[in-house]
Amino acid sequence: MNEELPAKELLARVGRHDLAALSELYDRLAPRVFGLITHILAFRDEAEEILQEVFLRLWRESKSLDHESISVAAWLIVTSREAALERLRTQHSSRLRPDTPREGGTDGNPRSAKPLVAAPFSSRAASKPPDPRTRAGRLGPVGPAIAKATVRIPPAWLPRPGEIELIGERLDLLHKTIEQLSKSQRQALELAVFGGLSEEEIAAELGEPLGKVRTGLRAAVTFVKHRRRAILGTWAADI
């Protein structure tokens, strides 16, 4: 397999059920996708299951994805987030039922549970594993309620390959942007992005008034939005 082959060409080949092309895409993109999934789900085996599901879905749906107008990296990231949050929601629903299984690691032992919800917005600099005794540490396996369905982003709304091709080299600008937010804004954003929570749920989780959370979250999102072009490298500016 030619290493220089653009991802969009690989996507086109996957659409023709070329297993080698899928293998190549997996090698390039799975670490980023798996990083996101393990940021949402606490259990590694579940995260691996979702990773497989997402690539299987790519295999099934690639024929209908226009490789010229859809970035396969964006498709994988957005689809993974939706799938992992859906799993989180299922976990929450099952916890509401009596005799809920699965409180621990793969062997069912709570002590062997190995949370992977590491380095959220609010503690990335410290890069410490989450403390399961804290709310933030519990977010993955035993996070707060996510009652609503995940918003499914249609492929037509996804970025085009050329629009995000530089992002890999510019992630430091994204981190710099996030670090400029206040701690409470980062926490709220973290709960929205990696917890799938609504503004109301975030306010309840943080024990803050809804108005404060709403204002902070919207300001944070607007801040990121205004720096998007610079981060993506399509607009030259300092951050």
Add this chain to the structure above:
Amino acid sequence: MGCRHLEEVYELFLLGALSEQGSLDLRDHLARGCPRCLVRIREATESVYLLSLFSKPARPNRRVKAELLRRLHKK
């Protein structure tokens, strides 16, 4: 219906952070094919993509890929 007031909620809608009523209103508006909002919602998807990248890459076990390819090979 004007849509300037939606300016600050596209990303929240995509993230699933908007209230149920807010989401319904935006869906309803988008369903009418507002060209301005369709451009904005695509831009908002870029932001959601960016925010989702704020997670450290993690290498899955090699067994996962082997199993995936095995499953696909059978299909």
